[in-house]
Amino acid sequence: MQTVSLAKDKIKVLLLEGVHQSALDTFRDNGYHNIEYHKKALPDSELKERIADAHIVGIRSRSQLSDEVLEAAKKLITVGCFCIGTNQVNLAAASRRGIPVFNAPFSNTRSVAELVIAESIMLLRGIPEKNALAHRGGWLKSAEGSFEVRGKTLGIVGYGHIGTQVGVLAESLGLKVVFYDIENKLPLGNARQIGKLHELLAESDVVTLHVPETAQTKDMFGAAELAAMKAGSHLINASRGTVVVIEALAAALAGKHLAGAAIDVFPVEPEGNGEEFLSPLREFDNVILTPHIGGSTLEAQANIGGEVAAKLVKYSDNGSTLTAVNFPEASLPAHPGKCRLLHIHKNQPGVLARINDAFSKLGINIAAQYLQTSDEIGYVVIETDSAASQPALEALQQIPGTLRCRVLY
Numbered sequence: 001m002q003t004v005s006l007a008k009d010k011i012k013v014l015l016l017e018g019v020h021q022s023a024l025d026t027f028r029d030n031g032y033h034n035i036e037y038h039k040k041a042l043p044d045s046e047l048k049e050r051i052a053d054a055h056i057v058g059i060r061s062r063s064q065l066s067d068e069v070l071e072a073a074k075k076l077i078t079v080g081c082f083c084i085g086t087n088q089v090n091l092a093a094a095s096r097r098g099i100p101v102f103n104a105p106f107s108n109t110r111s112v113a114e115l116v117i118a119e120s121i122m123l124l125r126g127i128p129e130k131n132a133l134a135h136r137g138g139w140l141k142s143a144e145g146s147f148e149v150r151g152k153t154l155g156i157v158g159y160g161h162i163g164t165q166v167g168v169l170a171e172s173l174g175l176k177v178v179f180y181d182i183e184n185k186l187p188l189g190n191a192r193q194i195g196k197l198h199e200l201l202a203e204s205d206v207v208t209l210h211v212p213e214t215a216q217t218k219d220m221f222g223a224a225e226l227a228a229m230k231a232g233s234h235l236i237n238a239s240r241g242t243v244v245v246i247e248a249l250a251a252a253l254a255g256k257h258l259a260g261a262a263i264d265v266f267p268v269e270p271e272g273n274g275e276e277f278l279s280p281l282r283e284f285d286n287v288i289l290t291p292h293i294g295g296s297t298l299e300a301q302a303n304i305g306g307e308v309a310a311k312l313v314k315y316s317d318n319g320s321t322l323t324a325v326n327f328p329e330a331s332l333p334a335h336p337g338k339c340r341l342l343h344i345h346k347n348q349p350g351v352l353a354r355i356n357d358a359f360s361k362l363g364i365n366i367a368a369q370y371l372q373t374s375d376e377i378g379y380v381v382i383e384t385d386s387a388a389s390q391p392a393l394e395a396l397q398q399i400p401g402t403l404r405c406r407v408l409y
């Protein structure tokens with residue numbers, strides 16, 4: 001259990017998957033210099049080794065922080081996903097260990113939306129196969145199967161931060177926009193929500209997926225959904241590789257029911273550049289294959305690096321958990337001249353009373369106290385005079401249900 005506040009040079013920050021330089025700058029500007037940096041994701045066994053003495057870890061979408069990996073991370077206090085998706089982290093296992101997980105919910109959304117619009121145009125013009133042919137010395141000057149996007153229908157599945165931006169950009173090009181979402185959503189512009197997925201599929205010339213990876217979206221696009229798409233239409237997936245059954249998509253392309261596709265995410269992706277990309281879609285010239293770069297623009301990565309690193313620093317320095325995805329959110333003020341104790345516990349009755357009782361018995365004055373809870377976790381932040389911090393910390397460790405506690409000076 002991580003208990004006391006460490007000198008910053010003792011706090012090890014492990015950054016994987018080539019997170020942007022802005023993350024390193026943010027850590028260093030805040031006094032964190034003990035940084036281990038890797039350009040790629042690490043294989044499971046190496047990850048367990050490298051994470052064993054890390055206090056803060058930063059990943060993107062490739063690294064899998066499973067229960068087992070988190071178990072190996074004995075000193076870990078917090079995780080940063082330098083991306084939107086947090087499906088690569090076992091969030092319940094992190095919560096159980098009192099580890100808040102942060103992400104960047106907006107910073108790369110525009111980049112994904114722009115790519116999807118560009119791909120819609122490319123697909124409707126049949127550019128992928130013309131381009132592939134030209135690379136092999138062929139020449140296909142033809143208007144056959146080539147269309148303007150103006151007046152066509154774009155079907156958006158998942159109308160959240162990305163889906164809505166795709167819709168707005170698409171309308172500016174003259175596309176009609178329909179969307180399907182499990183929630184009732186405010187349609188932007190002239191977009192229209194459709195209550196049944198198969199109805200959207202039947203009327204869309206291009207279908208683009210922007211749902212998160214959940215149990216409900218796993219294999220959401222299989223043979224039945226692909227068959228329900230309009231003959232000659234196109235599929236774009238820049239959400240998660242688990243959403244589309246890739247063999248079913250290959251079959252729909254081989255049977256020419258779909259005219260093309262643009263796929264950015266795959267059920268299995270290489271760990272880094274240089275590793276071979278294997279997919280049954282490689283054989284199709286009419287498929288745009290991109291290596292999970294929907295959010296990979298310099299603008300997005302620079303913003304994400306600074307944003308997520310700042311959240312990790314803030315949690316490490318002052319305990320703030322605002323925007324954590326698996327944890328009670330506490331937005332905390334600075335604590336000059338006070339010692340701040342962080343107590344993370346199972347959310348069960350009586351913990352706060354026991355804490356207050358213990359402090360009262362020790363004669364420690366509580367200068368300020370904050371409590372936030374989620375279904376499973378309780379997060380209490382207590383400020384005392386710094387002289388009293390060690391006995392206070394020891395008392396907190398004895399409270400039944402304690403998952404983790406730490407003191408910040």
Ligand SMILES: NC(=O)C1=CN([C@@H]2O[C@H](COP(=O)(O)OP(=O)(O)OC[C@H]3O[C@@H](n4cnc5c(N)ncnc54)[C@H](O)[C@@H]3O)[C@@H](O)[C@H]2O)C=CC1
Nearest residue numbers: 084085158159160161162181182210211212238239294295
């Ligand atoms: N290719 C890339 O590089 C990137 C991929 N992504 C992926 O895109 C996903 C979406 O991102 P945002 O738009 O920011 O997320 P968001 O959370 O703002 O929107 C997701 C939308 O999907 C809806 N939804 C959830 N389950 C659904 C279901 N079963 N059927 C229909 N709708 C459903 C939600 O209600 C919500 O409106 C992320 O979770 C991430 O996995 C995000 C950024 C970059």
Ligand SMILES: O=C(O)CCC(=O)C(=O)O
Nearest residue numbers: 060061083084085295296
């Ligand atoms: O940039 C990345 O590594 C992943 C982007 C992504 O898929 C996300 O933000 O969820």
